[in-house]
Amino acid sequence: MIRRVAQRNTELNSFHRVRGSDMSADKSPLHLQAADCDSLLLDNQLCFALYSTSLMMTKVYKPLLQALGLTYPQYLAMMVLWEQDGLTVGDVSTRLLTDPGSLTPLLKRLEGEGFISRTRSKEDERVVLLHLTEQGRALQHKALSVPGCILSSSGLTMDTLRELQARLLDLRGHLQQSL
Template sequence: MTNTTAPDKSLSATKVSNVDLQLCFALYSASLSMTKTYKPLLSKLKLTYPQYLVLLVLWEKDGMTVNSISERLFSDSGTLTPLLKRLEKLGMIQRQRAREDERKVIITLTEAGRLLQTESTNVHSQIACSTGCTITELQALNNQLIMLRTNLIKNLNTV
């Protein structure tokens, strides 16, 4: 259930304009820090963070359309296409037009892409250690962020 309580009106204009008090800035700066933490780990695998996200999705379910991957990652297919072409050049995936509808492109892992899943198993645990949080804290934070994302998406057209 969405909390429809109005924001606290007692915040002064000075406090509201402080960047450190902005949820958007906390999320943005945490995201930048997270990506920087991933960078050296993924560089050993010769991957960028967005490429890693695509592979995570394909490791969950291989043989997805570009649009399905795009929806799963909350991105647009135009941004995803160049990234997929680079993964294909690296030999991690194959792109094929669907037989029943040539407008759809199916993305499947290659053997190298599947093997990379095994090589990347320590990435998640290293990231978890880097946070300084317990597993329970990370799960709670993840659940809160998913709820926040869901509510923001649901209310996009009402702002």
């Protein structure tokens, strides 16, 4: 364990160190040459790799979801309800790592399309419960082909996809802990 931590610290230090530069008081950062700043190249940024991949994923999903009458955020909300019907808006927003206020307009549109119903809790009027309608349940069967299409478009094997997903979830967990 100690060896792993030491190796990680060494990797982090070398990642954050500007290659070949001496940041002493007599050398201003303004005098650094572009070749010395590899760590600042856009394509070397993990955040950009994640961001641009997310954009591409959304573009691949778009025609698949249009055929279902859903946007990508609506699809995510429906998946949460397909996993467990009868959740509150707060439950869904927690699961999607989003703000309940930004979720409300999306849920109203899903209700307008006939996929869900929204009702106030009898115990607490502030709480809104979400339930799938028959049409919303039927949509789940139509959506069954979507993950396979995404896997095919990714060019990955199922094992590689699962490994990548596990690493991304691990990264997300570490980032949440750092906040």
